[in-house]
Amino acid sequence: MALVSRTTLLNRLRYKHLLLIRLLDERRNLHRVAEAMNISQPAATRMLREIEITFDSELFTRDAKGVAPTRLGAVLVSFAHNALTRLDRCAEELQRYRTGDGGELAVGAIMGAAPDLVAQAVIEMKQDRPLLRIRLMGETSDQLLDLLSRSQIDMAIARFSSALQHNEFDFEPLGNERMIAVVRRGHALVGQSGIELSRLLEEWPWLLQPVETPARQALEKELEQRGLVSPRDVVECGSIFAALQLVKRSDAILVMAESVVRDYLDFGVLTRLPITLGQALAPFGILTRRGERLSEAGHQFAAVVRAHAASCAAPTVLRHGDAASDGDSTLNSRA
Incomplete structure (x- = not known):
């Protein structure tokens, strides 16, 4: 041929x-x-x-x-x-500009970054460009990179989900997030000290992300390195909303980014377990298709996200109840 x-x-x-x-x-x-x-x-x-x-x-x-x-x-x-x-998207954007519209920007973001960094960037963009139509999708990193590869979104705020994706996408690191384990208010584990991870894995149900996601893969790798088996009682849930509803109504242990469950913790709906997570998280950042230029709105959004990420780069101050005891188990995970 x-x-x-x-x-x-x-x-x-x-x-x-x-x-x-x-x-x-x-x-x-x-x-x-x-x-x-x-x-x-x-x-x-x-x-x-x-x-x-x-x-x-x-x-x-x-x-x-x-x-x-x-x-x-x-x-x-x-x-x-x-x-x-x-x-098709180019034609739609040109038509919007002709009719006085502000164009469209499609952004995908992992939920650990969306509640703070991305949400603030969206607010600032709309203040500066009120006619810009912003589509924000919150998914897991593997789902977002699939959308990005198929040109369904302009950029992703996420992590690489496989080893070879650096050949397809450009990546600019922005920061990190802290993973914690939470249970519902009144759970039998609340207030217990000296909790052993092995016992939690054997005796309690867990809410985990699907096995295709970087978070789940990192969790399984950490368990392997520690000589521990995966939890036997697992519900896999790719929806953040569904996972939060399930953990509030069951005895399951949910592993999630602290920024996602912060309001639930503040209102006492959920309680954090004394297990330290995410000590070696791979950074999340701006992912774009390699060799493809962003639109003007895309460049501006990336700059806004970058500025907010820099302002949040100061060392995190532990809030009351965040510190784990010396005897706590440690897991490394990533979203």
Whole structure:
């Protein structure tokens, strides 16, 4: 198979070709794709053939059930989805500016950073640019980086979730967060001293993030290093809201960023257990697609987040009840 140069792609691969590829992936039938594009099926077939000639390779297999992408076709499908998403968002942003709108900025943030750093940045941005439409999504790092790779968000305030993602994204560290273990008010563990982690793992239910997340992977690695087994009674929950509702209504132990549960602690809804967490947290920061420029609003938002992160970089002062006893167990985790 001959190599396809960048110039060849720019000269031959058109918007209609990208649309055809995306629709083929979504509908898996040439007849339905032709109807969606308002062209005849022979014309759709010829267009697909033109693309395959450009790449000198079969991109989709055909049989009685329809079409399916080959391994090379799957690469082009991913590119088509990303390229069309960016084009659509660019067109929408241009239209908003024409009509006096302030454009749009989509930001994803791990919940440990969102309550303080990101929320304050959003408030400041809206004060300066009231017509800017900001979409804020709070997910886990692995989910946010998937959204970022598919151009569904402009930037993420998160952590790397796998070893090779530094090849795909640029990363600027901002800070860290403190992980704590909490239980509901009136829990049998409240007020106990000398709590052993091994007993907690064996005797109590736990609320943990899904195993795909960096937080869960780091927790499991720490347990392995300490010669401890994973808790036997586990509910995996990727929703922060659902996890908080569950811990308030059950005997489960929840591990969460201190900034997320701070209000619950202040109002006495939850109580912190004397277990020190997060002593070796990997930093979270601004993640953007490598080699891609941010919009003007994106640059401004990054600058605001950066400034607030710098102002919060002073050593953390422990509040009443935060300090753990000398006999407490220590876990290293990250969100």
